[in-house]
Amino acid sequence: xxxxxxxxxxxxxxxxxxxxxxxxxxxxxxxxxxxxxxxxxxxxxxxxxxxxxxxxxxxxxxxxxxxxxxxxxxxxxxxxxxxxxxxxxxxxxxxxxxxxxxxxxxxxxxxxxxxxxxxxxxxxxxxxxxxxxxxxxxxxxxxxxxxxxxxxxxxxxxxxxxxxxxxxxxxxxxxxxxxxxxxxxxxxxxxxxxxxxxxxxxxxxxxxxxxxxxxxxxxxxxxxxxxxxxxxxxxxxxxxxxxxxxxxxxxx
Amino acid sequence: xxxxxxxxxxxxxxxxxxxxxxxxxxxxxxxxxxxxxxxxxxxxxxxxxxxxxxxxxxxxxxxxxxxxxxxxxxxxxxxxxxxxxxxxxxxxxxxxxxxxxxxxxxxxxxxxxxxxxxxxxxxxxxxxxxxxxxxxxxxxxxxxxxxxxxxxxxxxxxxxxxxxxxxxxxxxxxxxxxxxxxxxxxxxxxxxxxxxxxxxxxxxxxxxxxxxxxxxxxxxxxxxxxxxxxxxxxxxxxxxxxxxxxxxxxxx
Numbered sequence: 001x002x003x004x005x006x007x008x009x010x011x012x013x014x015x016x017x018x019x020x021x022x023x024x025x026x027x028x029x030x031x032x033x034x035x036x037x038x039x040x041x042x043x044x045x046x047x048x049x050x051x052x053x054x055x056x057x058x059x060x061x062x063x064x065x066x067x068x069x070x071x072x073x074x075x076x077x078x079x080x081x082x083x084x085x086x087x088x089x090x091x092x093x094x095x096x097x098x099x100x101x102x103x104x105x106x107x108x109x110x111x112x113x114x115x116x117x118x119x120x121x122x123x124x125x126x127x128x129x130x131x132x133x134x135x136x137x138x139x140x141x142x143x144x145x146x147x148x149x150x151x152x153x154x155x156x157x158x159x160x161x162x163x164x165x166x167x168x169x170x171x172x173x174x175x176x177x178x179x180x181x182x183x184x185x186x187x188x189x190x191x192x193x194x195x196x197x198x199x200x201x202x203x204x205x206x207x208x209x210x211x212x213x214x215x216x217x218x219x220x221x222x223x224x225x226x227x228x229x230x231x232x233x234x235x236x237x238x239x240x241x242x243x244x245x246x247x248x249x250x251x252x
Numbered sequence: 253x254x255x256x257x258x259x260x261x262x263x264x265x266x267x268x269x270x271x272x273x274x275x276x277x278x279x280x281x282x283x284x285x286x287x288x289x290x291x292x293x294x295x296x297x298x299x300x301x302x303x304x305x306x307x308x309x310x311x312x313x314x315x316x317x318x319x320x321x322x323x324x325x326x327x328x329x330x331x332x333x334x335x336x337x338x339x340x341x342x343x344x345x346x347x348x349x350x351x352x353x354x355x356x357x358x359x360x361x362x363x364x365x366x367x368x369x370x371x372x373x374x375x376x377x378x379x380x381x382x383x384x385x386x387x388x389x390x391x392x393x394x395x396x397x398x399x400x401x402x403x404x405x406x407x408x409x410x411x412x413x414x415x416x417x418x419x420x421x422x423x424x425x426x427x428x429x430x431x432x433x434x435x436x437x438x439x440x441x442x443x444x445x446x447x448x449x450x451x452x453x454x455x456x457x458x459x460x461x462x463x464x465x466x467x468x469x470x471x472x473x474x475x476x477x478x479x480x481x482x483x484x485x486x487x488x489x490x491x492x493x494x495x496x497x498x499x500x501x502x503x504x
Contacts (some may be wrong), residue, residue, distance in 0.1 A: 011376040077372060120329060122310050123341045124263040124491075128376055206489045224259050239376075 001065040004073060005096045006031075008060040008078075011087040012235065014128045017053045018060070027088060029060065030196070034084050039067050047138035048102040048243045049109065052195065054235030056128065059091070059110075061102045061243040065161075102243070108172055108188050110242040111197045113233065115183040115205070129182060132205060136183065141176045141208050144217040148174040148187070148200065155224035157203065159195035159232070167193060167224070186241075198233045199226075206230025253317040255383075256325060257348045258283075258332075260312040263339040264303065264487065265379045270312070271302045279303075283314065284334050291319050300349025300350060300354040300495045301361065304447065307381065311343070311362075313354045313495040321386045354495070360424055360440055362494040365456070366486065367435040367471030369455070381434060382489035384457060388435065391462050393428045396469040400426035400439070400452065407476035409455065411447035411484070419445060419476070438493075450485040 008031070028045055033035035035043035047063040071079065076093035085088070115240070116129040117136055148171045155167040170190040177184055185201050207217055207230060220228050254448070260283070268276035280297055287295035300313040323331065328345035336342070368381040370386055400423045409417040418431060422442040429436055437453050459469055472480050 009374040009376070011378070056376050058376075081372065086378045087375050089372050089378065090370055091374075097310075120261075120333060120341050120343055122261040122343075124308050124310075124340050124380055125263070126263070126338045126341065 001067065002069065002073070003063055003096050003098050003104065004066050004076065005061060005063045005100065006076065006093050007091040008062055009058045009089045009091050010056060010060065011127075012054045012056040014087060017051055017055065018047055018057075019050045027057075027060075028062075030085060030088055031080075034080050035064060037083060037189070038071070038079055041067055045061055045080045046102050048106045049116055049191070049240075051238075051240050052235055055238045055240065056236075057240035059242040060240050061106065061245075063096060063098055063100060063102045069156055087112050088243075090124070093111065100245075102152050105199070107246055108190055109192060109240070110173075110186065110188040110244070111184065111192075112187040112239045112241045113197060113201045114237045115185065115201075116181070117130065117183055118181060127236050128239075130201075135207075136205070136208055138176050138183065140213055141204055143214040144204055144207065144212065145174040145185070147174060147214060147218055152221070153224055154193055154196060156221055156229050157196045157199035158193045159199060162194040162252050164193055169193065169196075180241055194231055197238060198235065199229050201237070202233040205228035205233065253319065254325070255315055255323065255348050255350050255466055256316045256318050256328065256345055257313060257352065257354065257405050257447055258328065259315055259343040261310045261341045262308060262312065262344050263379075264306045264308040266339060267305065269305045269307065269452070270299055270309075279309075279312075280314075282337060282340055283332075286318060286332050289335055290323070290331055295319065295447055300358045301492075303490075303492050304487055307490045307492065308332070308488075311494040312492050313358065313497075314420035315348060315352060315354045319455035330469055352368060352497075357497050358495050359498055360427075360442055360496045361492070362438065362440040363444075363495070364493045365392060365437040365439075365449060365453045365492045366489045366491070367437065367453075368433070369435055370433060379488050380491075382453075382486050386461075388457070388460055390428050390435065392465055393456055395466040396456055396459065396464065397426040397437070399427060399466060399470055401432050404473070405476055406445055408473055408478055408481050409448045409451040410445045410478055411451060412478070414446040416445055421445065421448075447484055450487065450490060451481050453489070454485040457485065 010027050015027050019026045020028045032045050043064050045062050045064045065120040073093050073095050077090040080090045114129045116131040119130045151170050154169050158167050174187045262279050267279050271277050284297050295316050297314050298314045301491045325347050327347050329342040332342045346423040366381045368383040373383045405419050408419050410419050413444045426439045436468050
């Protein structure tokens with residue numbers, strides 16, 4: 001059986017997140033329905049990780065074992081897109097080795113978080129940004145973000161209810177930059193705790209407003225106390241941007 | 253009574269267009285509800301023109317006569333945005349002269365139409381682009397678009413059911429350009445026939461694919477025969493971009 005990796009984009013607005021749940025509209029369920037329709041039998045899909053309700057993706061990765069060989073791999077995106085709802089798009093498909101698993105073969109995940117700092121965001125931007133309606137000091141934000149680097153205990157940014165055995169994660173990169181009229185926070189790590197990205201963004205924006213700089217923010221990180229985190233940033237600004245796998249990186 | 257001009261942005265996805273209609277969700281109705289709530293009495297709103305179901309706006313203009321004087325003009329955007337649904341945003345408010353009318357004082361309207369030429373648009377872009385999934389010859393498109401200039405009979409691009417007395421319009425500008433990964437068609441005219449922008453875009457893309465150049469397209473325009481127009485482009489790519497008034501232009 002061929003193992004096929006899909007790169008998936010979705011608009012999270014009308015989804016209760018990635019993972020299948022009873023009686024909820026989820027991305028995984030819509031995809032499995034489309035796969036079952038094409039293959040005329042149930043097909044299980046393995047995502048690289050969950051995303052929460054309202055979170056978007058441009059580069060989610062998910063693999064499945066195709067029970068039939070008659071569909072050329074390169075035809076999957078078009079075949080699936082023609083039956084999927086418009087808020088899910090398959091960006092690409094490729095065959096991977098039999099032991100490849102989107103979750104366990106992933107070496108890092110990159111998220112982008114979009115923030116609108118101007119007075120009012122346009123209506124069509126609203127579902128895809130956090131509108132904070134004030135200017136920020138991007139240099140100070142970047143000095144604080146630079147502390148998020150390497151192997152570290154991220155307990156400050158763990159949501160209540162997170163069931164991870166360890167709160168240690170390896171952060172490769174965390175930085176702010178401007179893109180058009182938006183402020184973007186990019187973070188790349190081997191893995192994330194539940195709601196960790198939104199907790200980090202919320203904390204950085206919260207403490208930036210309070211006038212904190214790197215040395216003050218170091219204390220927040222090192223407290224390992226989640227009551228010290230700022231309010232969790234809303235889901236609509238968050239995009240799962242890219243999953244990297246061993247020896248591969250799509251955007252080097 | 254103060255005459256107040258609002259610049260309005262909306263995401264047309266979930267609206268049956270601008271203009272009030274029985275039992276339909278429209279932008280005008282949502283705005284009049286919000287104005288009535290703030291003023292504690294009905295307030296009539298005058299838009300610069302209708303937009304169809306699914307069409308977006310970043311710079312629609314609409315004015316109303318405020319029945320009370322106690323609200324500072326500069327407070328209107330914030331007051332309205334706090335009660336409006338998120339798919340309508342008030343970008344600005346200013347007091348205008350008593351004889352100002354958004355429709356009749358407007359000297360020109362500018363629309364932008366967004367086209368995705370790549371293989372697959374990201375899911376979150378889908379509600380805001382026409383995805384044609386093929387590359388285009390932008391130089392040839394621009395040679396054809398350049399014919400749309402000055403006072404001209406636009407009957408080729410008039411939709412069935414249009415009730416305008418004349419099909420002549422004055423076109424100031426019509427051109428294509430690239431913005432990020434999107435192809436944008438910009439058109440500015442004193443006024444437009446019903447569905448005229450979408451008919452022009454649909455025709456240009458249709459005849460570009462057929463290999464037409466300026467001289468062939470001139471024949472289409474001069475036929476004044478709407479059966480010669482290409483298929484009308486879908487509403488989701490269309491944005492009402494800006495309304496200009498006598499002596500004013502916000503983006504010169």
